[in-house]
Amino acid sequence: MRWDIIELLFFAYRDFVGDADHELEAFGFGRAHHRVLHFVHRYPGLKVADLLDVLRITKQSLGRVLKQLLDEGYIVQKTGNNDRRQRLLFATAKGEALVAKLAGLQTDRINRALGDISPEGTDTVRQFLRAMIDHDDPDKVLETILKPGPATAKEQA
Amino acid sequence: MRWDIIELLFFAYRDFVGDADHELEAFGFGRAHHRVLHFVHRYPGLKVADLLDVLRITKQSLGRVLKQLLDEGYIVQKTGNNDRRQRLLFATAKGEALVAKLAGLQTDRINRALGDISPEGTDTVRQFLRAMIDHDDPDKVLETILKPGPATAKEQA
DNA sequence: CAAGATACGTCAATATGGCTGACATAATTT
DNA sequence: AAATTATGTCAGCCATATTGACGTATCTTG
Numbered sequence: 001m002r003w004d005i006i007e008l009l010f011f012a013y014r015d016f017v018g019d020a021d022h023e024l025e026a027f028g029f030g031r032a033h034h035r036v037l038h039f040v041h042r043y044p045g046l047k048v049a050d051l052l053d054v055l056r057i058t059k060q061s062l063g064r065v066l067k068q069l070l071d072e073g074y075i076v077q078k079t080g081n082n083d084r085r086q087r088l089l090f091a092t093a094k095g096e097a098l099v100a101k102l103a104g105l106q107t108d109r110i111n112r113a114l115g116d117i118s119p120e121g122t123d124t125v126r127q128f129l130r131a132m133i134d135h136d137d138p139d140k141v142l143e144t145i146l147k148p149g150p151a152t153a154k155e156q157a
Numbered sequence: 158m159r160w161d162i163i164e165l166l167f168f169a170y171r172d173f174v175g176d177a178d179h180e181l182e183a184f185g186f187g188r189a190h191h192r193v194l195h196f197v198h199r200y201p202g203l204k205v206a207d208l209l210d211v212l213r214i215t216k217q218s219l220g221r222v223l224k225q226l227l228d229e230g231y232i233v234q235k236t237g238n239n240d241r242r243q244r245l246l247f248a249t250a251k252g253e254a255l256v257a258k259l260a261g262l263q264t265d266r267i268n269r270a271l272g273d274i275s276p277e278g279t280d281t282v283r284q285f286l287r288a289m290i291d292h293d294d295p296d297k298v299l300e301t302i303l304k305p306g307p308a309t310a311k312e313q314a
Numbered sequence: 315c316a317a318g319a320t321a322c323g324t325c326a327a328t329a330t331g332g333c334t335g336a337c338a339t340a341a342t343t344t
Numbered sequence: 345a346a347a348t349t350a351t352g353t354c355a356g357c358c359a360t361a362t363t364g365a366c367g368t369a370t371c372t373t374g
Contacts, residue, residue, distance in 0.1 A: 001260050002267045003199060007302055008286035010192075013170045014213070015291045030359060035167075042160060048322060056171070061361055063323065085321045085370045103158050110159045113288035121281040124274060128282045129165035131270035134172045145164055189331060205351060218332055220352065242341045242350045 019105040027098065032057075032065045034102060040075055041091040041099040043141055047080070048087055053139035074098060176262040184255065189222045191259060197232055198248040198256040200298055204237070205244055210296035231255060 020034055027033075039054055040046055048066075052059055066089075069075040074095035080086030091099065114122055130146060138146060177191055184190075196211055197203055205223075209216055223246075226232040231252035237243030248256065271279055287303060295303060 001257075002264045003260065004302070005267050005283065005286070006195075006260060006263050007199070008283065008290070009170065009173060011299065011302070012286045012289035013166065016166060016289055018291075032360065038163075042164070049320095057360085058362065059322075060324080060363085064360080067323095080321095083321080083371070087322070100158075103160065103163060106163050107159045109289060110162050113285050115288070117281060117285060121278075121285075124278040124281050125285045126162065126165065128270050128274060128278075129162070129169045131272070132169035132173055132266060133165070134175075142168065145161075145168070187330060206349095214331085215333065216351075217334085217353080221331080224352095237350095240342070240350080242339095244351070 016106060016109060019109060020102040023102055023105060029068075030065075032061075033069060036062070036065055037069060037074055037091060037095055037099055038103070039141065040089045041096055043144070044090050045078075045088040046141075048089070050140050051089070054141045069095070173263060173266060176266060177259045180259055180262060186225075187222075189218075190226060193219070193222055194226060194231055194248060194252055194256050195260070196298060197246045198253055200301070201247050202235075202245040203298075205246070207297050208246070211298045226252070 017031065021031065024030060024034055035055055036051065039051060043050070048059070048062070051066075052062060055062065066075070070077065073092055076090050076092055077087040078090065080088055114125070117125070133142070133146070135146065174188065178188065181187060181191055192212055193208065196208060200207070205216070205219070208223075209219060212219065223232070227234065230249055233247050233249055234244040235247065237245055271282070274282070290299070290303065292303065
């Protein structure tokens with residue numbers, strides 16, 4: 001049994017999301033809002049259906065959170081060009097600012113953790129995390145992440 | 158920004174806990190039960206207060222799930238020797254069996270993920286996860302985990 | 315063109331797992 | 345004897361998830 005790694009994952013993830021959780025409180029948002037905003041920002045033009053695949057929640061659950069983000073101007077919708085039923089999602093400047101703030105906190109933690117680790121070690125960590133993910137039925141976003149080569153995601157800052 | 162690692166952590170953890178989630182459904186339990194049972198099994202004789210520190214939830218929240226685990230015979234309480242106010246917690250055989258089943262699923266995933274990674278690489282992964290954890294105010298369990306050297310936790314199987 | 319499928323939104327009800335505040339009891343400490 | 349500590353419990357609230365049903369606009373297909 002890999003007790004050590006099981007527990008390390010638990011604590012590492014707890015503290016990792018804890019960074020963002022604190023900041024989110026000030027905005028009256030929860031983790032759900034963060035996840036939605038994050039993926040919309042990273043994959044601009046994401047459809048509602050894509051988001052449901054990625055987050056693995058129901059449309060009803062997403063609806064509530066998404067509505068708030070739309071109402072408060074963190075996200076905007078645009079009707080799809082090819083298919084006008086689709087509502088493509090984009091983060092506004094306001095939304096981008098919040099995502100950047102939250103990702104900054106998490107990036108700081110990651111950089112601290114990688115401080116004593118070589119570039120090769122960092123690749124090993126990345127390789128491990130990738131391999132922990134189910135590969136059988138990747139959705140659109142996961143495909144992008146798992147696919148090696150040039151990122152299709154929003155340009156890296 | 159470490160967008161890649163942020164997202165890999167999200168997906169990796171999602172699928173990692175997903176393994177156990179499915180199994181837990183069959184027992185009518187949720188993630189909360191798993192966490193409690195896991196730590197009680199791993200650190201036998203844990204006090205209620207310790208558990209609250211580790212899980213970072215309130216005593217009322219813990220109360221509900223703990224009561225179920227006690228009622229259904231997955232955990233037993235024993236009065237503390239030195240301090241008779243304390244209720245020391247222990248997993249029963251039934252509890253151990255469930256923990257083992259769940260940890261087995263997660264261990265399988267970890268082993269798969271470490272498949273192509275050398276022993277040194279595995280240490281790097283461990284080092285990274287450790288360094289992701291807050292070290293400022295470690296509780297009793299975290300101390301054990303973060304402390305190098307012989308484990309004080311339940312003997313490794 | 316009509317029928318059906320699809321993308322999305324929404325209403326209603328429910329469950330889980332967090333939370334706060336208040337209060338009770340037993341045991342230990344001062 | 346009084347205060348503190350460890351635990352339990354009651355009552356209610358909130359966030360986030362669920363299922364099922366239904367509505368509407370739009371695209372696709374026979």
